[in-house]
Amino acid sequence: MPASPETIDLDVLRYRPEQDEGPVWQRFAVPYASDMSVLQALQHIKDEQDGSLTFRWSCRMAICGSCGMMVNGRPALACQTFLRDMLPGPVRVEPLAHFPIERDLVVNADDFIRKLESIKPYLIPKSPRSLADGEYLQTPQQLAQFEQYSSCINCMLCYSACPQYGLDDAFTGPGVLALLHRYNADSRDGGRAARMEILNAEEGVWSCTAVGYCSEVCPKHVDPANAVNQNKLNSAMDYFLRFVSPRGASR
Amino acid sequence: MNGKSTVRRPYVRPMGGWWRRDPFFMRYMIREATALAVLAYAVVLTLGVVRLAQDEAAWNGWLDALRSPASLLLHAVLLVAMFVHAKSWFEIMPKTMPMLFVGGRRVAASTITRIGWAATVLASVVLIALAWGWRT
Amino acid sequence: MEVIKADVAIVGAGGGGLRAAIAVAERDPQLSIVLVSKVYPMRSHTVAAEGGAAAVTQAHDSLDAHFHDTVAGGDWLCDQDVVEYFVAHSHEEMVQMEHWGCPWNRKADGHVNVRAFGGMKIERTWFAADKSGFHMLHTLFQTSIKYPSIRRLDEHFCVDLVVDEGRVQGVVAIEIATGEFRLVQAKAVIIATGGAGRVFRENTNGGIVTGDGMALAYRHGVPLRDMEFVQYHPTCMPGTGLLFTEACRGEGGFLLNKHGYRYLQDYGLGPADPSPRNKAMELGPRDRLSQAYWHEKREGRTIAGPHGDVVHLDLRHLGEEKLRERLPQICELAVQYLGVDPARQPIPVLPAVHYTMGGIVANGRTAAPLPGLYSVGECSSVGIHGANRLGSNSLTELLVFGKVAGEEAAAYAKTVPHGSAAAVAALADDARGHALAPLAREDGNERTSTLRREMAQSMEDGCGIYRTAAAMQATCDKLAELKERSRRVRLDDRSKGWNTDWLLAIELGYQLDVAQAIVHSALQRCESRGSHQRLDDYEARDDANFLKHSLAYCTGTGAPRIDYGPVTITSSPPGKRAYGAAGEQAEAERLIQQEAIDARVA
Numbered sequence: 001m002p003a004s005p006e007t008i009d010l011d012v013l014r015y016r017p018e019q020d021e022g023p024v025w026q027r028f029a030v031p032y033a034s035d036m037s038v039l040q041a042l043q044h045i046k047d048e049q050d051g052s053l054t055f056r057w058s059c060r061m062a063i064c065g066s067c068g069m070m071v072n073g074r075p076a077l078a079c080q081t082f083l084r085d086m087l088p089g090p091v092r093v094e095p096l097a098h099f100p101i102e103r104d105l106v107v108n109a110d111d112f113i114r115k116l117e118s119i120k121p122y123l124i125p126k127s128p129r130s131l132a133d134g135e136y137l138q139t140p141q142q143l144a145q146f147e148q149y150s151s152c153i154n155c156m157l158c159y160s161a162c163p164q165y166g167l168d169d170a171f172t173g174p175g176v177l178a179l180l181h182r183y184n185a186d187s188r189d190g191g192r193a194a195r196m197e198i199l200n201a202e203e204g205v206w207s208c209t210a211v212g213y214c215s216e217v218c219p220k221h222v223d224p225a226n227a228v229n230q231n232k233l234n235s236a237m238d239y240f241l242r243f244v245s246p247r248g249a250s251r
Numbered sequence: 252m253n254g255k256s257t258v259r260r261p262y263v264r265p266m267g268g269w270w271r272r273d274p275f276f277m278r279y280m281i282r283e284a285t286a287l288a289v290l291a292y293a294v295v296l297t298l299g300v301v302r303l304a305q306d307e308a309a310w311n312g313w314l315d316a317l318r319s320p321a322s323l324l325l326h327a328v329l330l331v332a333m334f335v336h337a338k339s340w341f342e343i344m345p346k347t348m349p350m351l352f353v354g355g356r357r358v359a360a361s362t363i364t365r366i367g368w369a370a371t372v373l374a375s376v377v378l379i380a381l382a383w384g385w386r387t
Numbered sequence: 388m389e390v391i392k393a394d395v396a397i398v399g400a401g402g403g404g405l406r407a408a409i410a411v412a413e414r415d416p417q418l419s420i421v422l423v424s425k426v427y428p429m430r431s432h433t434v435a436a437e438g439g440a441a442a443v444t445q446a447h448d449s450l451d452a453h454f455h456d457t458v459a460g461g462d463w464l465c466d467q468d469v470v471e472y473f474v475a476h477s478h479e480e481m482v483q484m485e486h487w488g489c490p491w492n493r494k495a496d497g498h499v500n501v502r503a504f505g506g507m508k509i510e511r512t513w514f515a516a517d518k519s520g521f522h523m524l525h526t527l528f529q530t531s532i533k534y535p536s537i538r539r540l541d542e543h544f545c546v547d548l549v550v551d552e553g554r555v556q557g558v559v560a561i562e563i564a565t566g567e568f569r570l571v572q573a574k575a576v577i578i579a580t581g582g583a584g585r586v587f588r589e590n591t592n593g594g595i596v597t598g599d600g601m602a603l604a605y606r607h608g609v610p611l612r613d614m615e616f617v618q619y620h621p622t623c624m625p626g627t628g629l630l631f632t633e634a635c636r637g638e639g640g641f642l643l644n645k646h647g648y649r650y651l652q653d654y655g656l657g658p659a660d661p662s663p664r665n666k667a668m669e670l671g672p673r674d675r676l677s678q679a680y681w682h683e684k685r686e687g688r689t690i691a692g693p694h695g696d697v698v699h700l701d702l703r704h705l706g707e708e709k710l711r712e713r714l715p716q717i718c719e720l721a722v723q724y725l726g727v728d729p730a731r732q733p734i735p736v737l738p739a740v741h742y743t744m745g746g747i748v749a750n751g752r753t754a755a756p757l758p759g760l761y762s763v764g765e766c767s768s769v770g771i772h773g774a775n776r777l778g779s780n781s782l783t784e785l786l787v788f789g790k791v792a793g794e795e796a797a798a799y800a801k802t803v804p805h806g807s808a809a810a811v812a813a814l815a816d817d818a819r820g821h822a823l824a825p826l827a828r829e830d831g832n833e834r835t836s837t838l839r840r841e842m843a844q845s846m847e848d849g850c851g852i853y854r855t856a857a858a859m860q861a862t863c864d865k866l867a868e869l870k871e872r873s874r875r876v877r878l879d880d881r882s883k884g885w886n887t888d889w890l891l892a893i894e895l896g897y898q899l900d901v902a903q904a905i906v907h908s909a910l911q912r913c914e915s916r917g918s919h920q921r922l923d924d925y926e927a928r929d930d931a932n933f934l935k936h937s938l939a940y941c942t943g944t945g946a947p948r949i950d951y952g953p954v955t956i957t958s959s960p961p962g963k964r965a966y967g968a969a970g971e972q973a974e975a976e977r978l979i980q981q982e983a984i985d986a987r988v989a
Contacts, residue, residue, distance in 0.1 A: 017260035018882045035626065035693075035724070047836035051879030051888040056426075058593035061629045061720060063521055064430045073273055080723060100261035102564060103885035108261050113427070113541070121529040123488030135485040137497030143490060144357070145350060150490050150522065154429050163276060166266050179529075186488060210343050211279045229347040258565045258884035 008032045008083055009090035010041055012053065015101050023101060027090065032083060038093060039067055039078035042105075055105040062219055065155035069105050070094040075157035075217045098159055098166035112156055115172055119180045119198050124191030142187040149182035149227055151220040158214035158224050164207050171207040172198065174214035174224030181227035196238055205231045282339035288332030291325075341367035388559075388568045388815055390808075393421040393538070394800040395793075396558050396573035398545045398600055400424035401431030402520070402785035403764030403792070404579035405527040410793025412534035418797055420537045421571045423560050425544045425595065425890075428528045432581055432593045433785065436520025437632035437716065439512035440484075440782035442477035444501050448509040450474045455959060455977075457780060460506040460672050461744075461773020462917035463934065463961040464613065464954055469751040469770040471957065473780075473787055480786035481513050489526040490515050492713075502713075503637040503665055504779045506672040506966075508974070510665070512779040517632050517716045523782060543569065544890050545599060547818035548576060548760070549811050550607050555759035556806040559818040563890065566883030568822070570815040574803050575759045575796035578604060578747060579789070582765035584617075586902040587740040587850070588843040589695075591623055591630040597894045598901035600766045604747045605900055605947075609755045610938035612768040612952070613745035614901070615909035615919045618776055619852050620741035621676035624724060626694035628739035631717050633778040635702055636669035638713050642676070643699040643733065644688040650698075654679040656967040667967040674775040674918040675966065677738040681852045692735050699733035706730070738852060742781065744772040744918065745908070748938065748952075753792040759799060763792040768936075770955070774917020825892040831877030835892045838869050838876070842895075842902055845869075850906055855923045859910040866906065867946065870899050904939035904947050911949045912937060930961050 007029045015023040028049060030041045039057055046053045056066040060079045067078040072092050083091065099107035129136060158174040165171045172180075180199065184192045199205050208228045215225040270276040295317075302313040316322055344367055345360035352358065395411050397404045400422050411420050424431070443453050453474040458465050485491055485499065492500045492514050504512040515522035531537055543560040549570070550556060557572040583598030584590040605611050621642070622631040636642075639662060644650045649668065652659040656671040656679075663670055680698060683689050689696035702710060707730045710718055714729075721727045721734050747755055747762040749769040754761055763769075764785050771784060805811075825831075842865075849862025873895055880888035914929035915921045934954055939947040965973040 015262055016882060017262070018258060018884065023262060023264075046888075047834075047840075051835070051891075052882070052886075054880075054885050054887050056430075058426065058430050058595050059432065059435045060593065060627055061435060062723075063518070063716070064432075064434050064593060066426070066430045097264070100263045102259065102261055103882075106885055109427070117532050122533050123486070123530075125486070129486060131479050131482050131486070135482055135491070135499050138493055139497045140493050140495065141352070141355075142497075143493055144352075147490055147516075150525070151518075153434075153521070154427075161275075163266075163269055163279075166269060183488070186490075188488065209283075210346060211276075212343055212346060213273075213275050213279070215346065216275065223346070225343075225346040226348075229343075230349045232347065258882075 004034060005032050005088065008041075008087065010038075010045070011090045011092045012042075012045075012105070013094040014053075014104050016052070017103065034084045036083045037079050038069075038071055038076075038081045038083065038091065041083060041091075042078060042093070054103050063153055065153035068096050068155045068157050068160070070097055070160065075160035077155060077157070077219050080219060096156055096160040098162070098169070099156070109156065111169055112154070112159060112173070112176070115176045116154070116179065119172070119176055120191055120195055121179050121183060123183065123186065123189050124194060125188060126190030136188045138187055145187070146182045146185035149178050149185065149222055152178055152182075152222045152224075153220055155219065157217045157219065161213035161217045163211060163213075164209060168207070170203045172201075172203050174208075174228060175222075177205065177231070178222050178224040178227035181231060196235075199231050200235050200238060205229070205235050208232075278339070281335065285332045285336035285339070288329050289336060292329050292333070337371060388570050388812070388819065390570045390572055390812065391421055391540075392419070392805065393571055393573045394418040395420050395575045395577065395796045396571045397422045397577045397579060398424075398558055398603075399431070399579035399581060399764070399766070400428035400528075400539065401579060401581060401764065402433035402524055402527055402782065403789045404431075404577070405524070405531050406786050406789025407577050407579060407763055407793035407796070408537045409527070409531055409534065410790040411797045412536045414794050414797040415801075416534070416536050418536060418800060421540060421573065422537055423540045423543050423545055423558060423571060425542065425563070425599070427541050428531075428539070429525060430595070431524060432596050433520045433524040433782075435591070435593060435630065436523075436782055437517045437630060438504060438634040438637070439502065439514030439519045439779045440481060440523065440786070441504065441507065441511050441777070441779040442481040442513060442783055443474060444478060444499070444511055444513070445509060448511055452508050453477070453511060456507050456666075457771060457777055458773070458959045459962070459964055460775055460777040461771070462775055462928065462964055463930070463956075463959070464616075464773030464916060464936065466751065466770030466955040467957040467959055468955050472751060473771050473784065476787045477783045480783065480790065484523060484526060484786065487526050487530045489522055492516065502634065503663055503670060504777070505633050505636065505670050505676075506666060506777040507779070508665055512637070514634065517634055517714045520782060523785075540569070540571070544893070545580075545603065546822040546893060548603050548607055549814045549818070550757065551806050551810050551814060553758065554803070554806075555757055556811045556814075559815045559822075561822065561890070564884055566886060568815070568819045570812065572805055572808070572811055574800040574805060575761065577753075577792045577796050578760070578762040578766055579764050579792075580766045582743040582746075583898065583901040583905075584740045584743060586842060586846050586898045586905070587617070588847040589623070589628040590740040591620055591628050592740070597898050598743075598766070599894065599897045600762065601746055601904075602897035602900040604755060604757070604760065604762065605904065605939070605941045607757060608941065609757050609760065610748050610940050610950070611745060611901070611904045612748040612936050612938055613774070613908070614743070614904040614939055615850075615912050615937060616744035616772075616774050616917060617740055617850060617905065618673055618742040618744060618918050619677035619738040620673055621680060621738045622700050622736040623739035623741070624720070625692050625697050625735055625737055627724065629720060629724065630741065631700060631720070631734060631736055632714070633673070635700060635714060635717060637663065638702075638709065639663045639705055640669060641701045642669055643701050644683050645690045646688065647699075650683050650688065651676065651679055652967075654682070655965065655969055658968055666970050671966045672775055672777060673741075674920075677852050678920060680738050690735065695737055697735035697737045700736045701733040702729040703731065703733065742776055744768070744774065744776050745905075752795050753788050754795060759803070761792040761796050763788045774919060822893060825876055825878055826881065826886075826889055828875075828877060831875045833872045833876045835876050835878075835888070835895050838873055839895055839898070842866065842869050842899060846902055846906070850909055853920050853922045854909060855921065856910065857923075859906055862906045863903070863910060863946065866899060866903050870903070870944065873899060900941070907947050907949055908937040908939050934961060
């Protein structure tokens with residue numbers, strides 16, 4: 001059994017717009033420990049070797065969604081990706097694919113945030129209820145219909161996995177469409193019609209070609225591919241029903 | 252202050268050759284390419300129908316063509332492609348369906364995939380049996 | 388510098404900040420709100436909270452019971468009038484969250500489920516799997532999108548409050564992406580920046596929990612109250628300090644020492660029932676459990692591990708199905724980070740710093756002594772946690788007092804005009820100058836990361852679970868040294884945009900200020916109470932001399948001046964803080980006494 005190495009190399013794609021023409025690779029050697037994550041390796045570099053290395057992070061436990069990056073070419077959360085699985089190295093660390101690079105491992109997330117805000121991501125109650133009436137009733141089975149889709153931590157790994165988004169960022173994208181579905185599938189919500197236009201659009205579900213990589217990389221098992229593709233049927237039905245019902249199913 | 256920052260210069264990485272970057276994308280492109288195999292076979296069959304509508308000589312000509320070595324090779328390739336097509340489609344099929352519950356338990360994606368295969372095998376067996384029976 | 392005018396500015400977009408923003412927007416849609424956060428809202432550390440939020444729900448529960456659990460849990464350092472308000476308004480806030488879509492766990496009949504939690508007599512903790520904070524934060528963030536009057540400045544790092552004419556006039560923040568400064572000129576400011584656990588070495592907190600808002604208020608003369616009370620959560624991951632929720636114990640988990648023995652029964656928390664009994668054994672309060680660990684370690688009954696001595700959190704008897712349904716996230720954490728499957732092996736755990744009970748002094752309406760300034764959440768000391776917080780009270784706190792802060796700030800903003808633009812702009816320019824100092828410095832010889840590491844180690848040594856005057860004094864001295872050295876930090880990064888090296892240096896300044904408030908308050912509290920326990924001459928609670936809040940005042944660049952303020956007692960005079968069988972007896976005695984008092988009054 002080979003002994004654990006003393007150090008492991010990280011090849012990090014740097015980009016300092018104020019001094020670099022474009023992104024450039026830089027190699028760092030970090031001390032290796034079997035329970036060390038990529039995030040801890042990056043923190044070591046920043047603390048001990050180069051304080052200018054820039055990356056987002058916070059919770060260290062895969063719930064805040066800050067530390068998404070490409071590790072050996074695959075979208076991953078740095079805090080949950082362990083050096084022991086990438087021996088002997090070097091480990092390639094790059095910013096999340098399909099987003100413009102702002103600085104080092106920090107990407108511009110404006111498009112994702114804008115899309116998230118655009119889908120009416122809040123409960124539009126089916127029937128009104130005052131606080132004095134207490135909670136809406138919802139059985140465990142009804143909760144199960146949407147709970148999975150509500151687990152999205154907004155880490156954007158699915159956008160890095162989605163080639164359609166990479167080729168044309170007009171696509172609403174997997175994570176945001178999964179959130180849209182979360183609300184449509186919530187038994188308390190009555191806003192399906194209000195959100196139909198987003199689903200039906202060319203940039204809605206119809207930009208998806210069921211590559212399925214988004215669900216593969218999702219750290220929270222949200223299965224955005226499922227959320228998007230099951231809505232293709234809903235979208236198609238809505239389209240045809242509009243011919244049947246003059247008022248239109250979605251108006 | 253003109254409001255435009257001179258400090259930010261977001262860098263957009265090119266998408267050229269994206270599908271070569273990751274084995275998952277390669278498998279996706281192969282999946283998509285198998286649609287061409289389906290198209291090719293549809294053309295072969297359509298040709299057969301056209302020949303059937305013409306006359307016996309045309310029909311026999313088409314059957315002879317099918318038996319040629321080139322044709323057998325083509326069909327072998329198409330069969331493999333169809334198999335890959337079916338496999339990748341059954342893998343993605345569960346993603347197109349809403350959540351299913353049977354007896355209070357969630358039906359797993361793998362179950363749906365297996366049902367797809369089971370249906371395929373059954374249909375193939377039935378068709379082959381019919382075709383064999385027709386011959387004899 | 389760009390000036391953004393607003394009625395209410397809120398610093399921090401976690402559960403408290405978002406709830407406050409929504410409250411302002413609902414109170415009056417005409418009021419403009421600017422929500423400033425150094426991270427995107429969904430990254431706020433509320434997201435990591437796991438266990439749940441408490442509110443009296445079951446028919447056999449009562450506001451009185453929640454009140455008494457909280458006051459006793461806080462070792463009688465709570466402001467009881469504020470606790471009364473808190474328990475009375477908890478349920479409606481939880482229902483409000485449910486109406487906004489929060490996916491609370493349900494009973495078969497469709498009503499919300501509640502679970503047991505440490506220090507609570509009756510089950511009253513609402514929960515969403517074991518990701519309650521995550522679901523609450525995302526519900527609040529997504530709901531906030533409904534209100535067009537809320538303008539967010541995401542990834543803006545706040546460097547100062549602007550104070551003029553004796554009241555708050557706004558905040559100055561750096562747009563992280565560009566390094567540009569922006570002044571948010573506001574009539575009222577709500578600080579909701581979270582706790583300061585990162586000043587300690589081993590903690591459950593995310594990197595952003597650095598006491599920013601506490602330091603900002605402190606530097607403007609607002610005292611930090613009860614800072615010595617720092618909660619060590621008993622069940623955390625060795626090495627990283629990541630949290631294994633109290634709900635593990637609420638669902639029936641055991642804590643075992645190296646002999647496989649449920650040692651808590653030796654610390655006044657027994658007897659050891661096989662199934663969880665409220666306020667007993669593993670459902671005792673967090674300070675007691677962490678203290679028990681400390682004693683077991685001293686007696687050599689803990690298990691040595693690669694990241695320190697641990698005890699075992701045994702969840703095997705819960706079974707796979709219950710683990711998957713109620714505790715899915717902690718199963719993933721244990722498997723991925725430790726290679727331990729909780730269904731088959733016990734999880735190694737140890738105490739780590741989790742929560743700062745103290746904070747910016749706030750009256751029952753969240754107002755600071757500085758007019759126009761309010762605070763909510765972990766950065767705030769509104770008076771409900773006292774010397775030790777009960778689990779699941781803090782998530783509810785964000786909602787109850789988030790709403791109060793929003794409404795108070797909204798009401799205040801309507802009564803005052805904006806201050807003088809010229810004066811405020813000049814103050815903002817000063818703030819910019821101070822903030823740019825580390826960038827300008829060419830001749831420094833210190834590294835931020837080194838100073839931060841030394842601070843965190845010193846805080847662990849001096850302000851641990853048990854404290855001595857000598858160790859605390861050593862930490863006081865060390866922090867003074869670190870503060871002086873921090874003025875000689877040399878940055879690696881000289882850029883303007885996305886310069887986190889620079890921002891971390893500013894953050895270090897906040898952390899050192901808050902750390903000083905903690906250790907000096909601790910040194911001067913000559914008693915043991917709740918989570919502040921001493922091994923020197925002051926091992927007992929001293930109500931005669933120390934039934935009072937500590938107040939740490941900034942004196943410029945030196946050590947804080949510690950003063951004291953009264954604790955409001957209404958219906959619960961300080962009693963014996965007992966759990967387990969002793970607790971049940973004490974509770975029974977208290978109820979008999981209460982009945983006697985009620986009978987005499989009637």
